[in-house]
Amino acid sequence: MHTSQTISAASRPGTxxxxxxHGDRTTWMFVALLCVLFWVPEVVLAMGxxxxxxxxxxxxCIWSLFAVAFNLLMGYTGMISFGQAAYLGIGGxxxxxxxxxISGFPFALGxxxxxxxxxxxxxxxxxxxxxxxxxxxxMLTLAFSMIVYYIAFKWYSFTGGDNGLIGIPVPAWVQDPTxxxxxxxxxxxxxxxxxxxxxxxxxxxxxxxxxxxxxxDRAGFVGIHVKRYQLYAFMxxxxxSGLAGALFMINERSVYPELAFWTRSTQVLLMSILGGVYTxxxxxxxxxxxxxxxxxxxxxYPQIWQLFLGSMLVLILYALPGGILGFIQARDTASTxxxxxxxxxxxxxxxxxxxYFFAAxxxxxxxxxxxxxxxxxxxxxxxxxAQAVIGGFICxxxxxxxxxxxxxxxxxxLLFPVxxxxxxxxxxxxxxxxxxIVLWAIFIYHYLWQADIRAAFRR
Amino acid sequence: xxxxxxxxxxxxxxxMTLYLIASGLSLVFGVLGVLNFAHGSLYMYGSFLLYTxxxxxxxxxxxxWIGLLVVPLLVALLGIALEMGFLRFIYKADPLYxxxxxxxxxxILSDIVKLIWGAENQSVSRPPGFDGSVALFGQLFPxxxxxxxxxxxxxxxxxxxxFLNRTRLGRIIRAxxxxxxxxxxxxxxxxxxxxxVFALGAWLGGLGGVIAAPMGAVYPGMDxxxxxxAFIVVVIGGLGSLAGTALGALIFGLLRSFxxxxxxxxxxxxxxxxxxxxxxxxxxxxLGKQVTSGH
Numbered sequence: 001m002h003t004s005q006t007i008s009a010a011s012r013p014g015t016x017x018x019x020x021x022h023g024d025r026t027t028w029m030f031v032a033l034l035c036v037l038f039w040v041p042e043v044v045l046a047m048g049x050x051x052x053x054x055x056x057x058x059x060x061c062i063w064s065l066f067a068v069a070f071n072l073l074m075g076y077t078g079m080i081s082f083g084q085a086a087y088l089g090i091g092g093x094x095x096x097x098x099x100x101x102i103s104g105f106p107f108a109l110g111x112x113x114x115x116x117x118x119x120x121x122x123x124x125x126x127x128x129x130x131x132x133x134x135x136x137x138x139m140l141t142l143a144f145s146m147i148v149y150y151i152a153f154k155w156y157s158f159t160g161g162d163n164g165l166i167g168i169p170v171p172a173w174v175q176d177p178t179x180x181x182x183x184x185x186x187x188x189x190x191x192x193x194x195x196x197x198x199x200x201x202x203x204x205x206x207x208x209x210x211x212x213x214x215x216x217d218r219a220g221f222v223g224i225h226v227k228r229y230q231l232y233a234f235m236x237x238x239x240x241s242g243l244a245g246a247l248f249m250i251n252e253r254s255v256y257p258e259l260a261f262w263t264r265s266t267q268v269l270l271m272s273i274l275g276g277v278y279t280x281x282x283x284x285x286x287x288x289x290x291x292x293x294x295x296x297x298x299x300x301y302p303q304i305w306q307l308f309l310g311s312m313l314v315l316i317l318y319a320l321p322g323g324i325l326g327f328i329q330a331r332d333t334a335s336t337x338x339x340x341x342x343x344x345x346x347x348x349x350x351x352x353x354x355x356y357f358f359a360a361x362x363x364x365x366x367x368x369x370x371x372x373x374x375x376x377x378x379x380x381x382x383x384x385x386a387q388a389v390i391g392g393f394i395c396x397x398x399x400x401x402x403x404x405x406x407x408x409x410x411x412x413x414l415l416f417p418v419x420x421x422x423x424x425x426x427x428x429x430x431x432x433x434x435x436x437i438v439l440w441a442i443f444i445y446h447y448l449w450q451a452d453i454r455a456a457f458r459r
Numbered sequence: 460x461x462x463x464x465x466x467x468x469x470x471x472x473x474x475m476t477l478y479l480i481a482s483g484l485s486l487v488f489g490v491l492g493v494l495n496f497a498h499g500s501l502y503m504y505g506s507f508l509l510y511t512x513x514x515x516x517x518x519x520x521x522x523x524w525i526g527l528l529v530v531p532l533l534v535a536l537l538g539i540a541l542e543m544g545f546l547r548f549i550y551k552a553d554p555l556y557x558x559x560x561x562x563x564x565x566x567i568l569s570d571i572v573k574l575i576w577g578a579e580n581q582s583v584s585r586p587p588g589f590d591g592s593v594a595l596f597g598q599l600f601p602x603x604x605x606x607x608x609x610x611x612x613x614x615x616x617x618x619x620x621x622f623l624n625r626t627r628l629g630r631i632i633r634a635x636x637x638x639x640x641x642x643x644x645x646x647x648x649x650x651x652x653x654x655x656v657f658a659l660g661a662w663l664g665g666l667g668g669v670i671a672a673p674m675g676a677v678y679p680g681m682d683x684x685x686x687x688x689a690f691i692v693v694v695i696g697g698l699g700s701l702a703g704t705a706l707g708a709l710i711f712g713l714l715r716s717f718x719x720x721x722x723x724x725x726x727x728x729x730x731x732x733x734x735x736x737x738x739x740x741x742x743x744x745x746l747g748k749q750v751t752s753g754h
Contacts, residue, residue, distance in 0.1 A: 143738060263683075
């Protein structure tokens with residue numbers, strides 16, 4: 001049975017080699033992402049699409065930040081919290097209360113108070129939680145988050161109780177009708193925060209956390225103060241979760257106790273698991289997928305959303321315990337392999353995973369198209385069948401050509417995802433279906449852009 | 460003084476309902492090592508199956524008695540299906556992955572309930588002869604609570620005690636909590652035993668669902684509400700300890716009934732604070748054994 005333990009240590013972040021040399025490239029990737037994503041509202045408005053996409057993307061950004069912060073605990077330090085939403089609530093309420101109760105309180109200060117309060121709360125709660133492990137740790141974090149939830153829920157005179165804290169003043173520039181400014185603000189805050197978190201997990205501090213996850217006893221033997229580092233990790237996660245809470249507050253200009261409810265903690269857990277807990281960017285992919293699928297399914301079929309979500313979770317736990325990004329990144333290499341063996345192995349893996357993505361794309365695009373237009377299900381099924389046969393033959397032939405290690409075929413593969421993407425955009429497949437194709441593209445780039453593979457093709 | 464007894468009896472009523480549910484949760488954790496999130500779903504299926512039986516199959520209030528016998532068995536069958544279909548494969552995995560798997564089952568089962576029975580609140584009538592009330596200490600109590608809930612709860616408590624401590628099978632189950640490899644080496648079919656224990660846990664959950672159904676509404680979402688309460692009870696009492704579960708349920712029930720009297724609105728908060736305090740001071744629970752690194 002595949003479980004978390006079966007993922008080889010080499011495929012986990014922080015244990016792979018040559019991470020440091022990728023550091024600069026990742027920095028540039030963040031800058032590039034910021035430059036591209038910054039102009040999304042302009043594109044959406046220019047194309048005449050609904051501003052729903054802008055708000056959805058903003059929400060995905062906040063969830064991504066929350067999920068990456070959470071994964072610092074779960075994936076990097078190995079502490080699975082069932083109460084991370086507490087800090088979301090504490091951050092949201094701190095910023096909200098400061099802005100609402102003190103008239104003229106500077107917006108920026110209110111926002112900055114959120115991560116500070118999140119870290120402080122994490123210091124207090126974490127002080128008790130880190131003494132426990134596994135199930136008991138999860139239960140205690142759950143208990144504390146429910147305490148936070150009930151305080152917010154019942155303390156009418158201070159937090160507004162279950163009516164929430166409404167009408168929080170935010171600057172005029174955030175509240176434009178198209179949500180473009182709000183989105184840009186959230187995007188910048190999220191990207192900067194995620195970048196900071198990236199630097200944290202790749203610092204000596206982050207490596208120490210990874211060491212603790214791998215083996216707390218051994219980490220202790222080499223002189224690491226395990227509990228103290230766990231508390232620090234708890235505080236960092238709490239701080240960024242608090243910031244995410246404040247961003248949620250700005251979106252609705254109100255805070256509700258639901259922000260701290262335990263189902264939010266499980267939602268962020270699902271995102272991390274879906275994307276891959278042992279990867280840094282996995283939770284972001286998980287956040288994207290969950291929010292997009294939620295939007296696509298809940299719109300027309302709210303009654304099956306949990307059914308779908310639960311099935312995905314069970315499927316991931318059994319089939320891909322490393323999550324989607326973990327599946328993409330997992331490589332079977334031994335230190336004794338020479339270059340030829342490594343390349344041969346990588347190409348064999350590439351072929352195998354390629355077919356998985358081929359099948360997943362067919363299944364999910366068909367699934368979402370049928371959900372969107374149930375009347376034309378027969379057409380969709382026939383169309384998918386045709387794609388399976390024709391596409392299957394094309395892909396088989398293409399994969400066969402890869403054996404020759406020709407540079408031209410490598411470029412062909414890099415361009416390949418354009419084909420299904422264009423086809424499904426023309427077919428009006430919902431966003432979640434397109435997302436699978438994008439993941440397929442990420443997978444292809446990840447494999448064919450690796451240094452050893454590139455070198456093999458350059459010969 | 461009579462006020463005190465009234466609240467005490469109310470607390471015991473809450474405790475009995477919770478014990479019926481939490482005992483199954485605790486039993487499954489003690490033997491299988493899985494903290495089963497889906498236990499609340501089994502409870503919900505018990506309630507909904509009783510509703511179907513009483514409203515659509517027999518359509519008489521007295522069919523409650525048939526439900527009391529049949530429905531827990533049906534839920535036990537569902538439990539067997541879940542164990543053989545999903546849980547069986549992950550006993551060696553990280554305990555938290557097991558918890559997550561059962562959470563996935565919660566999501567799936569809750570939507571299936573909505574697809575079958577709809578999203579509305581339903582209700583189940585009390586069995587004839589037990590729909591009135593009884594006067595105790597100058598206060599009226601529903602006779603259902605006094606004559607059905609309390610005896611059923613006490614019978615379950617005694618039955619479980621007798622089964623686990625005085626029968627051969629019970630001894631084997633207790634041995635399984637200690638060392639499953641050794642038990643397997645001694646020729647016991649541990650696989651079958653685990654399925655059986657999970658079925659017993661599911662049966663208890665179904666029984667809880669049947670008995671709780673006439674006392675309140677039957678609705679999708681009751682699974683998540685009850686599972687948190689059940690978690691609190693087993694955590695306070697001690698994961699895996701049935702005596703602890705009984706004590707935890709009693710403390711929970713009394714805290715809630717007296718809490719409403721003295722600190723209305725904040726009684727739930729106090730219960731969570733108690734859970735946190737117990738976890739900090741005595742993580743293994745009031746009557747639990749020492750925490751091992753396994754769970």
